[in-house]
Amino acid sequence: MNEDKELIELVLKGDAQAAELLFKRYEPRLLRASLSFLGGPSPESGDMVQDTFLVALSFLKQQGLGEPLYPWLRQICVRLCYARRRGQGPILICLDDDLERYMRKMDIERVRSEVPEVQKRQKLGLLREMIKPLDTDNRQIIQLRNVNGMTYTQVSRILDISKESVTVRLARARRQIRASGAESPGGSKKRSLSEEFGPAKGKP
8 A cells, every 4th residue: 555655656656667566566456356357368458457547547546646546546446447348449439538529628529329329429629629739649649549549559669668658648638638728607417427437525
C-alpha cells in the first residue's frame, strides 16, 4: 500500500515512468479478470486492461491515496468489458465524456441513433473534428488508437514505444482535449464516464 502511495504521488506529478511501473504492477491481475469476463484469450483482453489504466489516470486524483487500488481498477476493467459485451465499441467508450463535452461546446445535437454502426460513424466524425486542434503527437496517438482502431500492440510497434507509454500518451492527449475549452452550460442527462468509473461513494 505504501509503495502504491509513493507511485501514485509521482504519477499525479506527471511522472511517466512511475505510471508505467504502476501499470505493470496490476496488469497481470487485471488481465486475468479481463480474460475471465470476455470468455477467453483475445486481442481485446489486453486492450481492455490498457483502457482500464487510461480511465484510471483521469480519476486517480479523486481515488484517494489511502484507498486500495486494485478493487477500483478491477471495477473499471469489468465495466469496460461489460460494455464491450453489450456491443459498444471499446475504442470509443473511453472518450464518451470528451465527445459529450465537445458537442455541448460546439452546440452539436447528441448522437441519437440506437443503431451501433450509425453511432460509431457519427462519433468517429465528431472525433476527427475534435482532435484537429491538438498538438501533432497528441493528435497522432488518438488517430492511431481511437480513429483507426488499432490495438495497443499495433500502436506501440508503429511508434516504437511500450504499450504502457501508449496509455500515458493517450492520457496526455485527453488532458489537452479537456483543457482546450471550458464546459458549456446545461449538460447531458446521460450517465457520464466520471459517474460510471469514478471512485465509488460508499459501498459498491
